[in-house]
Each structure stands twice: as C-alpha cells, then as structure tokens.
Amino acid sequence: MTDIPAFSSRHHNRIAALHGDVTEWRRDLHAYPETGFEEVRTAGIVAEKLRAFGVDEVLTGIATTGVVGIVRGRSEGPMIGLRADMDALPMQEVGDVPYKSTVPGKMHACGHDGHTAMLLGTAKLLAESRDFAGSVALIFQPAEEGGGGGRVMVEEGLFEKANCETVWGLHNWPDLPLGTFCPLAGPTMAGIDYFDIAVLGQGTHAGMPHDGVDTVLAAAHLVTAIQSVPGRNVSPHKTATIGVSMFRGSDAYVVMPDEAVIGGSVRYFEPGVRDLAEARIRSLATGIAEGFGCEAVIDYRKNYPPAINPPAEAEFAAGVAESLVGADKVFREHDPCMAGEDFSFMLNERPGNYIWMGTAAPDHASGKLHYPDYNFNDASIPLGIGYWLALVDTLLPVNRYDVT
Ligand SMILES: [Zn+2]
Ligand SMILES: [Zn+2]
The missing domain is CATH 3.40.630.10 (Zn peptidases)
Known part of the structure; x- marks a missing residue:
C-alpha cells in the first residue's frame, strides 16, 4: 500500500x-x-x-x-x-x-x-x-x-x-x-438539471422521405442549436455546460421514426443562468421542431442545486x-x-x-x-x-x- x-x-x-x-x-x-x-x-x-x-x-x-x-x-x-x-x-x-x-x-x-x-x-x-x-x-x-x-x-x-x-x-x-x-x-x-425532448413528426420509408416528416433531422438541428445557449446566450463571465448525451431514433436502417428523442443535462452555478438555459432550450426546441413541420414535447426537470x-x-x-x-x-x-x-x-x-x-x-x-x-x-x-x-x-x- x-x-x-x-x-x-x-x-x-x-x-x-x-x-x-x-x-x-x-x-x-x-x-x-x-x-x-x-x-x-x-x-x-x-x-x-x-x-x-x-x-x-x-x-x-x-x-x-x-x-x-x-x-x-x-x-x-x-x-x-x-x-x-x-x-x-x-x-x-x-x-x-x-x-x-x-x-x-x-x-x-x-x-x-x-x-x-x-x-x-x-x-x-x-x-x-x-x-x-x-x-x-x-x-x-x-x-x-x-x-x-x-x-x-x-x-x-x-x-x-x-x-x-x-x-x-x-x-x-x-x-x-x-x-x-x-x-x-x-x-x-455544479447544479444539474435534466431534459428530455421528444420531436414528433411522421414516420416513413427511408427511401421515401417526402412521404413523412423527418424527426431525426429536426432533432439533429436541435442538438447543434442547443450549443448556442452556453456559447451565445450565457455571459462569458458566467458558467454553464449544456450537453446532449442521448439520441434515440428508429431501430432500423430503412425506417424513419415518428419520434426522435434527445436528452441531456444543464450544469450551472447561478439560478439566473439555469432559468436562462431552460427558457432558451424550450424556445429552440419549439421553434426548430415547428420549422421542420414537427412538434416538440419538452420535459425539463430541476435536479440538484x-x-x-x-x-x-x-x-x-x-x-x-x-x-x-x-x-x-x-x-x-x-x-x-x-x-x-x-x-x-x-x-x-x-x-x-x-x-x-x-x-x-x-x-x-x-x-x-x-x-x-x-x-x-x-x-x-x-x-x-x-x-x-x-x-x-x-x-x-x-x-x-x-x-x-
Ligand atoms: Zn459520483
Ligand atoms: Zn461521489
């Protein structure tokens, strides 16, 4: 020893x-x-x-x-x-x-x-x-x-x-x-919150995407957009880490799913930063989903202060x-x-x-x-x-x- x-x-x-x-x-x-x-x-x-x-x-x-x-x-x-x-x-x-x-x-x-x-x-x-x-x-x-x-x-x-x-x-x-x-x-x-966002659209055959509403593409844009919150919204003098660590779509190469789900965490030290992050994530999810013809269902949970x-x-x-x-x-x-x-x-x-x-x-x-x-x-x-x-x-x- x-x-x-x-x-x-x-x-x-x-x-x-x-x-x-x-x-x-x-x-x-x-x-x-x-x-x-x-x-x-x-x-x-x-x-x-x-x-x-x-x-x-x-x-x-x-x-x-x-x-x-x-x-x-x-x-x-x-x-x-x-x-x-x-x-x-x-x-x-x-x-x-x-x-x-x-x-x-x-x-x-x-x-x-x-x-x-x-x-x-x-x-x-x-x-x-x-x-x-x-x-x-x-x-x-x-x-x-x-x-x-x-x-x-x-x-x-x-x-x-x-x-x-x-x-x-x-x-x-x-x-x-x-x-x-x-x-x-x-x-x-850090304080930690968790979020899950379900992007709802219309599943279809992967070879005929125009027959459906692609939820995976919308969710992928959302993953990228969420990174703008710590980068562009939170003051550089304050701290926040926001990460999407889960992404679930279809289980098949040839099936576009009705629903894509992402999940992750928000980490912060100040309640104001947390409130800002939650508001921005909600707004981005709603707006991006709508832009792609989908709907976002957001579950944001306050966890540890x-x-x-x-x-x-x-x-x-x-x-x-x-x-x-x-x-x-x-x-x-x-x-x-x-x-x-x-x-x-x-x-x-x-x-x-x-x-x-x-x-x-x-x-x-x-x-x-x-x-x-x-x-x-x-x-x-x-x-x-x-x-x-x-x-x-x-x-x-x-x-x-x-x-x-
Ligand atoms: Zn531990
Ligand atoms: Zn421990």
Whole structure:
C-alpha cells in the first residue's frame, strides 16, 4: 500500500490502530455494491456497527435506506452533522483488485465505500472517547448518484431528527495529491438539471422521405442549436455546460421514426443562468421542431442545486485541514467541478462545507471518479478520519475546566 503521509493529530495512534479494520470494512462494501435507495446490506452493516460501537441513537429508514447515528460527548454543546454517501454506480468494474465487485453491472466507482467506512471509523473513535462537548450526528445517506437521497433525507426531517447547527461533507479527490485538502469557498459542485425532448413528426420509408416528416433531422438541428445557449446566450463571465448525451431514433436502417428523442443535462452555478438555459432550450426546441413541420414535447426537470460553500465555514474547514496536514497542503483556490453533488440540499438547510480530500499517489493507480478502473486509495483513510476528528475537536472543544 501507498505510504500514508505524515499528519498531526492527537488521535494519531488510535487512528493508525484502526486503519486495518476500516480498510477491511471498505473493501467488503466495495465487493457488494448497491445502487441508490437499495443500499439494504450497506445500511444494515452501518446500523449494526454503530450499535456495536455504543453510539447513543441509531435512526434507520430515513429516505428508505439512510442511517443517522448520534454520539453524545461528555458535556453539553451543539450538534454538528458529518455526512457520508453509501451508494454505488450502475457500471461494470474492469479493474483487477482482490475486492472487486461481485455484483455484475454495479461498482463503487466514486469511493462512497471509502466515505462510509471512514465515517464508521470516526463513529467508533468518537463513541470510545466522548472527548467533546455536544453531539455529533453521523449521517449516512443513500442515492447520491442522481437519485437525490440527500434531498429525500432533508424532506423526511433529517434536521428535525438531528438538529445540527452545521453540516460537513468530504469527498475523495483523485485529481489532487494524497495528503492534501481543498475546501473551496463559494461555487464548488455544479447544479444539474435534466431534459428530455421528444420531436414528433411522421414516420416513413427511408427511401421515401417526402412521404413523412423527418424527426431525426429536426432533432439533429436541435442538438447543434442547443450549443448556442452556453456559447451565445450565457455571459462569458458566467458558467454553464449544456450537453446532449442521448439520441434515440428508429431501430432500423430503412425506417424513419415518428419520434426522435434527445436528452441531456444543464450544469450551472447561478439560478439566473439555469432559468436562462431552460427558457432558451424550450424556445429552440419549439421553434426548430415547428420549422421542420414537427412538434416538440419538452420535459425539463430541476435536479440538484449547486453546492455553494459559505465563505466562513470554508475558511474554518481550511484551518482544520491545516492543523492536520500543514498550510502548504491545503488549497483554497481551485476550479470548481461541473459534476453535481446532492450534499447541496443539506448545505441549503445548514451552514457547513464540502471538502475535497486528495488521494493521488505515484504508486497507486486510482483512475478517475466514475471510470470503470477507479480504485479508492485506502492510504487516505487515516487522513479522512483525522479530518473528521479534528473538525469535532475544533467545533466542539471540551471546556478546559470540565475535567473528568
Ligand atoms: Zn459520483
Ligand atoms: Zn461521489
């Protein structure tokens, strides 16, 4: 395994002693991946371990498979939330690791197995020491990868059940070196909407196009025209990515279909940009379809809001990370990521921060997030647990007169 970078923590020895166990838990979760809202085995293991660690309250069944464990410290204080995601992706693993996915077509390619295992390790150490004032809610959410498990947990009363003052997220980041952290202030992960547009016309024999109304040609023009929205409508000083990733027409070389369907995503950071993009896509679809003698049926769905880290908590997280790995290993400046993240639903309810934890190491081929050869770097586990514990120490310090 990759060497673990040096880090400074008063819990260093306890973390190091637990590293092997957490790695085993992570690899077990990796071998049995479950996708959104179906994390039954995973959630069962999480709840069972939390109870075994002596966590005070274990709430299950929030957003179907979500689990929240609450650990109380040795004295009174506020509650904070630490969040991990549990779901895998619907894709086939190609890497050749001993703990390779045993479930065809499912894979932990985003490292949520690592996030879950690290938060479990954190739970164990917190429950053992109770060395903090207040309480910590360990939030294990389902369905981050498109299903909006974070949204459903909030809708099902996450913060009524666990009234956190602040909420904190962490994601492994293979694009940054192991031992580094990146807590951005402001836009961090993009908002994402989905759209499907059905172009309706008149199918016909491919050899006699004049007898029908060509839906594929109209849809092809629409795909091209949609690219004018980020290029010509959105200000060059703002950000939007709009892509058509699905295109469905006929199933035969010789049949022109009644209907061609395209689908894709809009990614943005500002609500005004999103509203502009939606309006332009609707207008282009309607106008282009009509120009070709077709009709457009548009299904535009708002999905994840952008994750915008509030500046004060970003600076706080940066200070915590610096205490762990040193000032030169904490990056406050970085391009935001155009992928989405439903931790945004929690950040919209409570202040907090979503931090990237670097995992790249020269002797570890981790691949990229969502790639079929992605491989979580287990050497990052102590740093993840170290960050969570440093956050608890800093946010919920035990009163120095409160000696036990
Ligand atoms: Zn992902
Ligand atoms: Zn992820």
